[in-house]
Amino acid sequence: MIVMMFAKFVLSMAGMVFVGQEVANLSTRLRLRLIDGIMKARWGFFTSQPTGRFTAAVSTDSDRAATAFKQAGLIFAKFVEILVYFVGALFISWQFSVAAVVLCVLLWIAVSRYMRMAKRAGRGKTKYNQRLAGAVTEVLTNIKALKAMNRHGHIAAVFDTDIDKLSRALRRENDSNAAVVALQDPLLAGFLVTGIYFGYNYFGMPFEALVATIWLLRRIAAKIGEIRAGMQGMFIDSSAFWSTVALIEETEIEAEQMQKGSSMILQNEARFADVSFAYPSRDVMKDINIAIEAGKVTTIIGPSGSGKTTIADLLVGLHQPRSGQVLIDGMSLKDGDLRQWRNRIGYIPQDNILFNDTVAQNVTLGDATIDNSRIEAALKLAGAWQFVSRLPAGLDEMVGVRGNLLSGGQRQRLSIARALINDPNLLILDEATSALDHDTALEICDSVRSLAGQRTILAITHQSLWIDAADRIYEMENGSVTLAEKHSS
């Protein structure tokens, strides 16, 4: 018995050390693979997914997945222990061995309903956690407008259904736990009393064998209880594991094809040749032709929703034309080296988001090879140096959550500096100065205009100053593009 107990100790310790190491690594590996997959996924896939799927997977689900794995390891260790007890039982009596197997089967049957309940609870927990994470992120991004209009109460009510379903899942989890724990003792007591009765009266087991048997039975029942608790935990958390793994696989399948083609510089022109494009839900443009001349300012105007941003997305290669081609100096974007092409682009989107970090980090986006003099030069070019140089910590000043310690115009200027930091060949501005007062916008427009010559500028805008600054103006409407007269501004 002592030898067996020692063997059990060695085996379970070895198992626990292994499980401990793997658990520590697993959530990290899942997170790293997931973040890598998200970053490399094609744009269309990314925009079609609810944000909560990504945020919940990277934060809570990865941890729950590791917990499920840990439970699996513990269950394995407990099985080994039961096996050791079972071998011990064989030395005492075959009747006992049969009794132990019957005990295992009975306990399992008694709790199987609650195991299914735990599985359902786990799936609900994963699903509604993801939905809530996404909805809360979206609402928090827009909380200012909601509060200003006193509408936050209504939107909070939208969460109620998900919160209610999540709470039901948690209740189911608790109920299944409680039921299984409560069942354990009466089942065991009933089994022991029956075992003693039959063992003593019918099988004539000697007193010592009976004591040893009861002790072993008690141990086995305790281990089965631990396995049951482990399996319940595993069922609850394994849905997070499978959901995370499924998301990783999906992002890997949806990875953007970044072929190693020829390098594209934009020395002469970028051309849209008979390009048509449609989102799954609607057609956006049909057979359009645009020439963006290198070193010049091209402005695209048009009513809201006419497809101006989509033009920029096609030029960057975030979307692929349904027919026709986007050509850079005569080479189709799909034949060129997309990664290298994007290195040459400075892109200022409509809705610029700053990170809760320093001015410098927001401009360099974490690229440690960029020194302060380059940051300063980019800030000057973007018209941001005047206010940054007056900040108490200068480049090291924190900008706040989503940049909320800065004004809208200051945030936009930092975004422009971020786009200019890598000295791009092509600068795309999507309503980049729309939040600025006319004089500041004009100042930036003039600075950007002065960059033309060495750089190509594509401005998507409603502002007349960019129309005045343009060498060429295109007007988008109803899925087609026309070359507008310069004086039409």
Ligand SMILES: Nc1ncnc2c1ncn2[C@@H]1O[C@H](COP(=O)(O)OP(=O)(O)OP(=O)(O)O)[C@@H](O)[C@H]1O
């Ligand atoms: N990811 C998407 N999935 C489906 N439809 C989309 C998607 N993005 C944009 N659209 C639709 O495509 C059309 C063109 O959108 P786009 O953003 O290019 O217009 P826009 O001219 O830049 O508009 P705005 O001036 O308002 O920014 C719009 O009608 C929009 O509803």
